[in-house]
Amino acid sequence: MKDEIIAGLDLGTTKTVCLIAKSTNGTLLFTSGGNGVKQEDIVGTPETSSGPKRAFEIIGKGIVPSTGLHKGVVVDLEHTAESIRLAVSKASQQAQTKIKELYVNVAGDHIKIENSQGIIALERPDKQIIQEDVKEVIEQAKSIQVPTTRQIIHTIPLEFIVDEQSGIKVPDGMSGNRLKVNIYIITGAIVPCQNIYKSVNRAEFKVRDLILQPMASAYAVLEPDEQELGCVLIDIGGTVTDVAVFYEDKLRDTFAIPLGGIDITNDISIGLRTPRSEAERIKLNYAIACRDLADDEIIEILKLGGRGEQTIEKKLLASIIEPRLEEIFSLIYRKISRDVLQYAPTLLPAGVILTGATAKMPGIKNLAEYVLKMPVRIGIPNPISHNSQLTTVGVPHINYVRDNTSLQDPAYATSIGLITYALSQFTSGKTHTMGNPAHRNLCAGHLLTRVAERMKKWLLE
Ligand SMILES: Nc1ncnc2c1ncn2[C@@H]1O[C@H](COP(=O)(O)OP(=O)(O)OP(=O)(O)O)[C@@H](O)[C@H]1O
């Protein structure tokens, strides 16, 4: 693989982040000191000892406030385009490179995941499975009726079944009478997806690929054993909490709760009768997620309408925050209990990985463990993450060349994940992303050609 420039765009409700990365072939890159990654941490692990080693450097970073999104979806094309222009231009200046195409996240409660099956008879005399058969059976599984109001974002083949033998990952070369496939299809409502393309186009860039937000975050913060064993990724952002359930190395479920950090700020503003900007300030400086963990320290806050200051105990602040976070975690717990754990109570032993900027709030891990009844860790983009989904031939590593540690922050899980995802597509030559006709109409000829090219690559896996 030659050096590639990859640009990721995290369209968040509160911030738009553009990261530009340079992927490098050959020797693993790492920075000594700064990000704490030592050579011993990398060399000699089972993951890195197999296959060529990949690395990438973040060479440009643009972070600007978002003004055109609500609940994870674009509600104002021009404002969103302006945020995109600014973020990409900052990142491009730092990287000293011109960007044309972006890997962009898609989020919100319009996302759905469904499973589907395909089956074909193997009719050639030798009964041996070739790539054309694999292509045909996947196409058949994908041909489930996707309404014109929705578009396919990802397709994830789960297993192939040759006659009675299930659990096959690569059926090529095997022989049998019938080939079946079980597949997950992730779709999004066409309007919010279109609005992402439109905003990016308005800013005079192109969408290279649309990636489900929790899938991107997972690429940055999950470890392979977590995905293999079973875990839940929770990305608590501004106004949406995105959830993804993984087990046996695959994304198995995804949903969104339309609540996030801004709701906490609003609760503080109303509860303490203080302006929103002041509520945000005290949240960032003094918030604690559990009342029991807060001390009696007194803090000064502004009153509404410029009527001077008041003092409150940190415990009071925590007692406003706790119920909102408890509500978010309870909604998630209810959904996971109903859809996953009631059938397989031991399915998610690796527990919960909390990410998104709200995950930085002190005490949130304790509260999440209490409500979700599972072990919880905070997911920080990891420069030596050995995410098995990344690639089948090697392990990319994040190398922060500039601004060494600042991206090792839950707020950047999605943007780092977009880069890692893109790199994995280059490295393995596979893609999960294929648009439906409505999507393709939107994206002009070049995308159509590329989708076809990628599909070919993916099928050659
Ligand atoms: N240290 C912190 N403690 C608590 N909350 C924080 C902290 N830092 C940021 N936040 C909150 O995190 C929220 C923003 O999260 P994030 O940056 O992940 O959202 P986003 O990606 O812009 O939005 P979304 O993913 O929902 O579209 C804001 O409400 C902000 O107040």
Ligand SMILES: [Mg+2]
């Ligand atoms: Mg986000």
